[in-house]
């Protein structure tokens with residue numbers, strides 16, 4: 465039975481050889497990394513790029529680097545590079561700050577774009593930062609928060625709704641929402657569609673422009689592989705940019721920042737969404753990391769990812785019969801992860817890691833196996849599924865060592 469899986473993995477790896485980008489990454493030997501949906505792996509180009517930025521730019525050219533090495537323009541330039549991966553034409557994506565800050569900024573911009581509307585609609589199980597920021601902004605601008613399951617949302621929309629705020633892919637289950645349909649329903653009601661792309665940017669085609677999304681945010685450190693603490697991105701559709709009010713009107717978003725004017729006047733275009741000095745080292749690491757996608761479309765990455773997640777699920781089904789999957793079976797409804805429910809999920813994640821298979825735990829009972837397609841193979845996934853079977857048959861997941869949880873799970 466297991467030989468079958470090895471044979472099938474080899475066939476699938478051959479069939480998908482064109483999108484095997486492992487040589488573009490530096491991964492430790494003996495590790496199967498299924499946590500690229502939390503912290504992407506290190507792209508091979510990044511250490512040298514950062515070395516150059518630190519030694520040649522910062523070290524030698526010092527302050528001149530802002531002009532000479534394009535530091536000033538980096539938020540928009542890297543934004544355009546991300547735009548290519550999320551279907552945004554140039555001039556609509558800016559990079560800097562965290563997803564939380566970008567979401568806060570986007571929702572305050574909604575309040576200015578939809579004066580008079582008094583409701584914000586979101587999902588009850590969204591990522592905590594999204595729920596906290598929605599609640600926080602709602603309290604500040606006087607909105608009522610309505611929680612609803614995504615499939616119920618179209619039925620709830622009317623002219624009183626300012627925005628619908630959703631995650632494209634659920635961080636726990638990996639459920640992929642129907643962004644085109646939900647965006648269309650939102651806009652038909654006159655509301656703005658605000659999407660969190662943390663778990664889809666770089667993994668799933670998003671096509672922001674094509675589907676008429678209004679505002680979007682996402683992080684740089686998951687499937688975009690920008691590194692720990694990489695800055696986030698914000699998308700503002702060009703049709704909204706003239707009326708985009710920046711809740712944090714910092715000097716980098718000023719029309720003439722070096723005039724040092726007394727009053728704030730927002731820059732034209734996406735630069736208006738800039739705030740203050742960006743974390744240049746992280747921003748330029750992210751820029752170098754994006755080169756790992758050179759010559760490959762997100763559609764091709766998605767095709768590989770679907771094959772990998774389908775195969776991982778099949779392997780687990782075969783080797784660990786009765787597994788309770790939290791992630792959808794249907795390709796069209798699944799992002800780039802396979803999530804398994806188990807009452808001892810935390811111990812399973814720790815025991816797998818001890819065997820070199822790195823995933824993560826999400827409370828209360830989810831083993832999250834992220835599948836970053838560019839650097840994983842079908843053969844890796846057979847090994848991961850076998851490790852899961854071994855852990856469960858030997859009872860390694862019940863080791864008392866796992867009773868106390870780490871700060872980061």
Ligand SMILES: Cc1ncc(COP(=O)(O)O)c(C=O)c1O
Pocket residue numbers: 562563564565591593594631635660662663683696
């Ligand atoms: C859906 C989603 N939104 C936001 C965040 C994080 O936001 P921040 O970059 O502000 O930490 C995460 C992090 O895992 C996430 O999964």
